[in-house]
Amino acid sequence: MGNYITKSEGRVRQALDLLVARGKSIAVKIQGEQTLFDSKIVEADHGDRDSNSGIANTVHIEWLSPPVGNSLIQSSHTIEVKFSLAKYNFAFTSDYVTTSLRSSYRGHIISYPKALRVGDRRLHDRYETGSKKAPIFATATIKMKEGRTQVNLSDLGVFDVSENGVGILVGKKALSRFSRIGIGTRLNGLELSAPWAIVKTHGIVKHMSKMRRGEYNGYHLLGIELDDKLEFYASDRYVADTVEPQIGCTLNS
Numbered sequence: 620m621g622n623y624i625t626k627s628e629g630r631v632r633q634a635l636d637l638l639v640a641r642g643k644s645i646a647v648k649i650q651g652e653q654t655l656f657d658s659k660i661v662e663a664d665h666g667d668r669d670s671n672s673g674i675a676n677t678v679h680i681e682w683l684s685p686p687v688g689n690s691l692i693q694s695s696h697t698i699e700v701k702f703s704l705a706k707y708n709f710a711f712t713s714d715y716v717t718t719s720l721r722s723s724y725r726g727h728i729i730s731y732p733k734a735l736r737v738g739d740r741r742l743h744d745r746y747e748t749g750s751k752k753a754p755i756f757a758t759a760t761i762k763m764k765e766g767r768t769q770v771n772l773s774d775l776g777v778f779d780v781s782e783n784g785v786g787i788l789v790g791k792k793a794l795s796r797f798s799r800i801g802i803g804t805r806l807n808g809l810e811l812s813a814p815w816a817i818v819k820t821h822g823i824v825k826h827m828s829k830m831r832r833g834e835y836n837g838y839h840l841l842g843i844e845l846d847d848k849l850e851f852y853a854s855d856r857y858v859a860d861t862v863e864p865q866i867g868c869t870l871n872s
Contacts, residue, residue, distance in 0.1 A: 625734060631734070631735055634704060634735060635660060638663075643703075643828070644659055644827075645701065646702065646802065649688060655701070655802045657827050659681045661724055663731070684827070685801040692715055698729060709735050710735070711732035756780055758773070758777060759812065762809070763800070780811075781849075783844060788838045789840075791838075802827060806843060809843065811849075822844055825843065
């Protein structure tokens with residue numbers, strides 16, 4: 620399925636309500652900026668008569684991360700919001716309205732979307748920890764520089780993997796070491812470790828979000844788009860024929 624645009628009020632409302640209910644992250648693109656900023660939608664005023672929002676037909680989002688985005692967004696007329704639900708990518712365009720300093724909510728207010736752009740989320744299978752298709756790689760190491768010193772952030776858990784990307788788990792103890800990493804940061808030293816091999820690659824941070832439920836509640840998830848395809852994940856047949864005999868187990872499809 621290619622990209623298409625829906626102006627269905629019901630679908631727009633459903634997508635926004637799901638983002639609020641699930642606490643899912645969004646990526647905010649500010650006009651004239653290359654960096655994507657991380658945020659979340661915390662409230663959507665659909666224009667209902669019983670709405671408690673101070674401004675009708677608006678969307679309330681959290682402060683942006685990295686924080687520099689909070690000043691940049693205020694001088695931008697148009698912003699783009701991107702997010703994923705199920706197997707689809709969504710995007711919409713909004714106007715910046717104002718900041719919100721309500722005691723119950725502090726952040727930004729943007730205009731309510733008139734339409735959603737919808738497209739296929741992934742062209743490749745994704746293998747996720749705890750699912751029938753668990754990642755072949757168990758841990759990751761990120762090599763980065765702090766001043767003139769190279770630091771290795773090792774033994775990071777791998778949450779999910781696809782042919783073109785990897786999701787890395789960052790615990791509370793390691794979180795302080797990631798203060799210099801944000802959406803758009805290029806990682807030139809990334810190692811993915813499996814029982815039989817170590818793959819060295821590079822990539823760009825595409826999203827950062829905090830996990831709020833399940834086994835990894837409290838962890839941060841670092842989503843990295845890789846420069847090179849992971850050949851181990853080129854197809855299920857390759858994985859089954861090449862990897863399973865080496866590790867003596869069966870990967871369920």
